[in-house]
Amino acid sequence: xxxxxxxxxxxxxxxxxxxxxxxxxxxxxxxxxxxxxxxxxxxxxxxxxxxxxxxxxxxxxxxxxxxx
Amino acid sequence: xxxxxxxxxxxxxxxxxxxxxxxxxxxxxxxxxxxxxxxxxxxxxxxxxxxxxxxxxxxxxxxxxxxxxxxxxxxxxxxxxxxxxxxxxxxxxxxxxxxxxxxxxxxxxxxxxxxxxxxxxxxxxxxxxxxxxxxxxxxxxxxxxxxxxxxxxxxxxxxxxxxxxxxxxxxxxxxxxxxxxxxxxxxxxxxxxxxxxxxxxxxxxxxxxxxxxxxxxxxxxxxxxxxxxxxxxxxxxxxxxxxxxxxxxxxxxxxxxxxxxxxxxxxxxxxxxxxxxxxxxxxxxxxxxxxxx
Numbered sequence: 001x002x003x004x005x006x007x008x009x010x011x012x013x014x015x016x017x018x019x020x021x022x023x024x025x026x027x028x029x030x031x032x033x034x035x036x037x038x039x040x041x042x043x044x045x046x047x048x049x050x051x052x053x054x055x056x057x058x059x060x061x062x063x064x065x066x067x068x
Numbered sequence: 069x070x071x072x073x074x075x076x077x078x079x080x081x082x083x084x085x086x087x088x089x090x091x092x093x094x095x096x097x098x099x100x101x102x103x104x105x106x107x108x109x110x111x112x113x114x115x116x117x118x119x120x121x122x123x124x125x126x127x128x129x130x131x132x133x134x135x136x137x138x139x140x141x142x143x144x145x146x147x148x149x150x151x152x153x154x155x156x157x158x159x160x161x162x163x164x165x166x167x168x169x170x171x172x173x174x175x176x177x178x179x180x181x182x183x184x185x186x187x188x189x190x191x192x193x194x195x196x197x198x199x200x201x202x203x204x205x206x207x208x209x210x211x212x213x214x215x216x217x218x219x220x221x222x223x224x225x226x227x228x229x230x231x232x233x234x235x236x237x238x239x240x241x242x243x244x245x246x247x248x249x250x251x252x253x254x255x256x257x258x259x260x261x262x263x264x265x266x267x268x269x270x271x272x273x274x275x276x277x278x279x280x281x282x283x284x285x286x287x288x289x290x291x292x293x294x295x296x297x298x299x300x301x302x303x304x305x306x307x308x309x310x311x312x313x314x315x316x317x318x319x320x321x322x323x324x325x326x327x328x329x330x331x332x333x334x335x336x337x338x339x340x341x342x343x344x345x346x347x348x349x350x351x352x353x354x355x356x357x358x359x360x361x
Contacts, residue, residue, distance in 0.1 A: 017349075018349050027345075031338075031341070031342055031345070034338055035342075037119070037122070038122065038126055038335075041119070041122060041123045041126050042126040042127065045123075050119065
């Protein structure tokens, strides 16, 4: 059955210092994904391959989306 | 969920235009950013290069220097425009003789095309021809030469931007100041608050959304400034005013390195988004959260 009311955006407070909805958390995860890769390429890649940064940022992203 | 077909019908042209002129070019640049594509290279065809452009970019001193210059330019320009724009908006809140004429003249730079602004400032400041170097030298003995001194070139670009865009800030803050309620100010005066306390505890918090919106708009504009500066200094002397937009233009057009230029554009877009988001999160979201607590 069709509903007449729109679904509200669910905001919550996790370990991040601001209230976020799902889009905010995905957005923050993507920003961190890019930042971590750029940082890695500049400073760490000579020691550890870029794939490690990808795995780390995916784990970090999942944590932010789930608990942020 | 209700399907509002009439609403979507009205939205459709806007969404279509946004998709064609916003989303598609972005996706195109995103794809090119991961390729090696240079018309003058041994192999001029587009080839997938993974993150190679981005790896090259984080070690490119010219790019990083341009980025630093752009951030410095944006900081000085936006802060000056907000402060000056606020004082001018406060001035326009009062009545004084010739206010209408002054407001009209003050708003004129807004309607001038950036390339014409650059040309005007070029004529004002070009050594041997412009009145600014001539009178600065004649009256103060000061050698003003933006083709020679990098600090002078940099701050001339900042002053030009401030001259061009402060009216926008003034108009935005004037509209915000005009719409403020009178009661909090009257109550503060009755309570014996001085002018600074009224400004700090009442005016500034009430103006915060307008200031923030203006800072966003001006910051995004300042980060992508090209035409004015290109006309005034051409990015020189040396690379002293080669802001990121000019640098990307040099890489994409004269050098035809489309892949690398696209990667630079993406990183510039990324930094703009990050800075705007951090500003929003730091100034709005965090304070709203404290208030909720």
